[in-house]
Structure formats: structure tokens, C-alpha cells
Amino acid sequence: MLLDAVALADDGPVAIRYPRGAARQVGEHDVGSGLSARRLREGDGSVCVLAVGKLVEPALRAADRFADQGIAVEVWDVRCCAPLDPEMISAAAGHAAVLTVEDGVRDGGIGAAIADRIGELRSDVPVMVRGLPTRFLLHGEPHHILAQLGLDTEGIATSIRELLAD
Numbered sequence: 001m002l003l004d005a006v007a008l009a010d011d012g013p014v015a016i017r018y019p020r021g022a023a024r025q026v027g028e029h030d031v032g033s034g035l036s037a038r039r040l041r042e043g044d045g046s047v048c049v050l051a052v053g054k055l056v057e058p059a060l061r062a063a064d065r066f067a068d069q070g071i072a073v074e075v076w077d078v079r080c081c082a083p084l085d086p087e088m089i090s091a092a093a094g095h096a097a098v099l100t101v102e103d104g105v106r107d108g109g110i111g112a113a114i115a116d117r118i119g120e121l122r123s124d125v126p127v128m129v130r131g132l133p134t135r136f137l138l139h140g141e142p143h144h145i146l147a148q149l150g151l152d153t154e155g156i157a158t159s160i161r162e163l164l165a166d
Contacts, residue, residue, distance in 0.1 A: 035080040037088035043074025047163050048095040050088065052078045052102035052110050057149060059101055063154035073160060078102075081110045084117055093121040097163035099128045101145065101156055106131030126166065128159055 003128060040056070041063055051059035051117050056077045063073040074095065095155045098118055100111030111129035118127050137145060146152050150159065 014066060016158065033092060033163055035083060035085065037079050037085035038072075038077040039074065039083050039088075039091065040077055041074060041075040044072035045094065045096065045097050046073065047158065047160050048074040048076070048092045048098045048157065050076045050078050050079070050092060050093050050098065050100045050111075052100075052104065052116055052165065053105055053135040054148075055101045055156075059153070060099045061153040065153075066160060071126065071164070078114075081113070084114060089117045090121065093118045093125055095125065097126045097166065099130070099156070099163060101151060101159075102129055102131045103151060105134055126163065128163060130156075130159060 037050075038039060040060060046164075049059045049063065056075075059075050063075050064074045074091070076092070077090065079085075092114070098114075100114050102110050105113070106129055109129075109130050109131050111127075115127040115129055118125055131150075132149065143152065147155065149155070
């Protein structure tokens, strides 16, 4: 990411956001590069999950739960928040429903920007945006806070179920 940031710095400011705690461990060829998002799991057109940062891992685990039921939930690693990858947006807009998950603030966050872009392509695709509320959160372990907010594997699976039920 640092090498990509240095290469992109000529075009404007670049920020790298990284969470507290351990990062998801993948092979060097599974990290991706540049501004492109990464499709991590192909879907069947039902639900597409666009996950940001450390929520990629629980999104993949949630999708696994539906694979056991014969439902292929598509999962993308958003990777870059601005500009958003047009291929990712176009692919997401081709699904019956979209779920965005991020550990950043929901209001005005990445998910809201994604919902706007998908709405420009297809206004009939529901987009559920999940992220942190704009209110004070009590101090605690990040994984406990994310679980309380429905941003863990179980919470993401619940959101997918809601979209499938609609």
C-alpha cells in the first residue's frame, strides 16, 4: 500500500488508513495494488457485499454461511475509497441488493458514497449501508464494539438475510 501511495502521490494527497490490531493475513499476490477493488468471491446475483478494511474477513465468513445453503454472496474488498472503482460499482449494481460494511462512520462515509454511485446507475437496487453511528461509543475492545453494532460475522450475516428476505 505504501508503494502504491508513493506512486499515486503525484496526482494529489494520499492517505493510508489501518486499523488497530492484527490485519487480515493473505499471500502477497492476494493483496491487490493500485486503485482497483478486488472481487474476492463470485456471486449469483442475489446480494453483493462491499467490505472495507478489516471488515473484509467477517464479510467472507458471513458469505461462507450462505454458500452452505446454495446461495453465492458476492464479496468485494473495496481497497480504495476515492476514487471508487467503477468496475466494482457496475458489478454491484447488477445484483438484486447490495450491502456495504465499514468500520468508519456511516453518515457521509464510504458506504454512503457507494450507495450514491449505485443509485446513479440503478435506482431500483436497494443498498444497505452499515457503519459506525455518529454518536459517542463507550470505550471497549474493538471486536466487542463491532459485534454490538452488527459489524461482525453474525451481524453481517443478519444483514444479508434481511436483504434476501426483501
